[in-house]
Amino acid sequence: DTGVSQDPRHKITKRGQNVTFRCDPISEHNRLYWYRQTLGQGPEFLTYFQNEAQLEKSRLLSDRFSAERPKGSFSTLEIQRTEQGDSAMYLCASSLSRLAFVKYFGPGTRLTVT
Amino acid sequence: ELKVEQNPLFLSMQEGKNYTIYCNYSTTSDRLYWYRQDPGKSLESLFVLLSNGAVKQEGRLMASLDTKARLSTLHITAAVHDLSATYFCAVEINSGGGADGLTFGKGTHLIIQP
Numbered sequence: 001d002t003g004v005s006q007d008p009r010h011k012i013t014k015r016g017q018n019v020t021f022r023c024d025p026i027s028e029h030n031r032l033y034w035y036r037q038t039l040g041q042g043p044e045f046l047t048y049f050q051n052e053a054q055l056e057k058s059r060l061l062s063d064r065f066s067a068e069r070p071k072g073s074f075s076t077l078e079i080q081r082t083e084q085g086d087s088a089m090y091l092c093a094s095s096l097s098r099l100a101f102v103k104y105f106g107p108g109t110r111l112t113v114t
Numbered sequence: 115e116l117k118v119e120q121n122p123l124f125l126s127m128q129e130g131k132n133y134t135i136y137c138n139y140s141t142t143s144d145r146l147y148w149y150r151q152d153p154g155k156s157l158e159s160l161f162v163l164l165s166n167g168a169v170k171q172e173g174r175l176m177a178s179l180d181t182k183a184r185l186s187t188l189h190i191t192a193a194v195h196d197l198s199a200t201y202f203c204a205v206e207i208n209s210g211g212g213a214d215g216l217t218f219g220k221g222t223h224l225i226i227q228p
Contacts, residue, residue, distance in 0.1 A: 042202050042218030101145060105157040
């Protein structure tokens with residue numbers, strides 16, 4: 001396994017449309033994180049899964065956002081009724097366990113809302 | 115609310131010179147991370163610092179942590195062009211709810227000129 005993968009890498013959508021991103025963590029990593037990064041800023045934490053359980057959501061995650069990790073492996077992040085302010089890089093990261101500390105980031109999905 | 119401040123935010127330096135990037139954070143932390151990000155790329159883990167006085171070195175980069183001062187430094191020795199990138203520090207707190215979301219600084223955009 002070469003690392004965390006994300007699909008698609010780029011997405012252009014019109015305002016009001018729904019989009020869904022996928023993240024495949026490193027095999028056997030039970031912790032999965034979603035972050036959002038806007039231009040010139042550091043990533044901001046969105047949500048976190050341990051196995052299939054979503055344990056925390058940031059207040060940045062409005063009710064238009066939903067994330068799932070149904071079988072404790074890959075995860076999806078859906079944005080409904082996209083707005084221009086949703087344009088950002090969406091990063092996924094995974095780690096083996098809390099003791100493993102290091103979180104490995106995927107290449108990201110760049111979303112542009114027009 | 116946890117705040118993480120990096121300085122400088124932008125740094126242009128010549129090859130062969132030494133410099134230090136500073137990361138201050140506002141509350142007691144469990145762990146401190148340094149990441150590197152190249153333009154259009156994802157984040158690469160550099161260091162994880164776990165305790166007061168921790169020092170880690172990899173090549174021309176050395177990171178240290180002073181938990182009493184809530185300060186971490188990333189020192190660059192004899193800089194080379196390949197180190198040009200944006201460097202982020204990130205702080206992790208065990209919220210008790212199981213979340214291990216990182217809070218990132220805004221990043222230091224480093225340009226190393228020949």
